Structures are given as structure tokens and as C-alpha cells.
Amino acid sequence: MSQTPSELRYASSHEWARLEEDGTVTVGISDHAQDALGDVVFVELPEVGITLAAGDEAGVVESVKAASDIYTPVGGEVLAVNEQLEDEPETVNADPYTDGWMFKIQPADANELDALLSAEDYQSKCDEDD
Template identity: 85%
Template sequence: MSQTPSELKYASSHEWARLEEDGTVTIGITDHAQDALGDVVFVELPDVGASLAAGEDAGVVESVKAASDIYSPVGGEVLGINEQLEDEPETVNSDPYNDGWFFRLRPTDVSELDALLNAEEYQSKCDEDD
């Protein structure tokens, strides 16, 4: 069974969002998503400074099995990307919730996080999909 940290919010498209103390939001894909993808070999991330809407394409993650779009769970301006993933995309597999994060943004409306799933709801969705 994949891990689902309770402090995060989840999109049904398998991205997670963490509200940081400074008001920014860090985004990545879930353990369930990386497990389904298999070995990640490439990650395309959004441009710093890009403005994303909630649910908008933000990049692509490619594995030996498939390529999958990454969506932004909340809208905002991209403040930073995880450059480590350019050289070490496999970090997404080994540590999806910490070193394997994808990008950070300044949310346009932090209340959009309230529309996302909590850990229990997300885990139930994954169990239904399996």
C-alpha cells in the first residue's frame, strides 16, 4: 500500500499540495502515481514565472512505461522548480513527498486547497481505482 501523508492535500489526478509556512504551495505527484508509472526517466516542469490555473497542465512526467501530464492542483505563479529532477528524475520514485517535489507556486487563492482531497479521501479513491 502506498503512503499518503495526512498533512498534504491531494488532487484526484494524483498530485499533492503542501501549504508552506511562508504561504507558498509545494506540488509533486503522489506515491501511488509514481508507483503506477514505474521508473521515472524524465520530468518536464513549468517555467518559473508562469501563471497556472487550478487544473491546468503544468508539465509532464515520463517513465519507462508511459508519459503522464502533471496538473497544478491550485492556481498561482510558479516561483521555483526542482532542478535536481533534471539530472535525477528517479528521485520522484524514491522520495515523492520530499526531495521529489516538482514546483512551488504563490497561490492566487489559497482557499483552492480546500477543494482538494484529504489523505483519507485520496486513499479511498486510489483503493477504488485499483
């Protein structure tokens, strides 16, 4: 069974969002998603400084099995990307919730997090999909 940290919020498209103490939101893909993709070989991340709306395509994760779009779970300005993933995309497989984060965003409306799934609801969705 995949890990689903309870402090995170989840999009039905398998991204997670963590509200940080400074009000920014860190985004990555869930353990369930990286497991379904298999060995990640390439990650394309959004440009720092661009503004995205919730649900916009923010990048791509490519694995030995498939390529999958990454969507931003909340709208706002992209503040940072995880440059480590350029040289070490496999970090997404090894540690999707800490070292394998993808980008940080300054949310235009932090209340958008409330529309995301709780860990329990996300896990139930994943169990239904399997």
C-alpha cells in the same frame, strides 16, 4: 500500500499540495502515482514566472511505461522548480514527498486547497481505482 501523508491535500489527478509556512504551495505527484508509472526517466516542469490556473497542465512525467501530464492543484505563479529532477528524475520514485517535489507556486487563492482531497479521501479513491 502506498504512503499518503495526512498533512497534504491531493488532487484526483494524483498531485499533492503542501501549504508552506510562508504561504507558498509545494506540488509533486503522489506515491501512488509514481508507483503506477514505474521508473521515472524524465520530468518536464513548468517555467518559473508563469501563472497557471488550478487544473492547468504544468508539466510531464515520463517513465519506462508511460508519459503522464502533471496538473497544478492550485492556481498562481510558479516560483521555483526542482532542478534536481532534470539530472535525477528517479528521485520522484525514491522520495515523492520531500526530495521529489516538482514545483512551488504562490497561490492566487489559498482557499483552492480546501477543494482538494484529504489524505483519507485520496487513499479511498486510489483503493477504488486499483
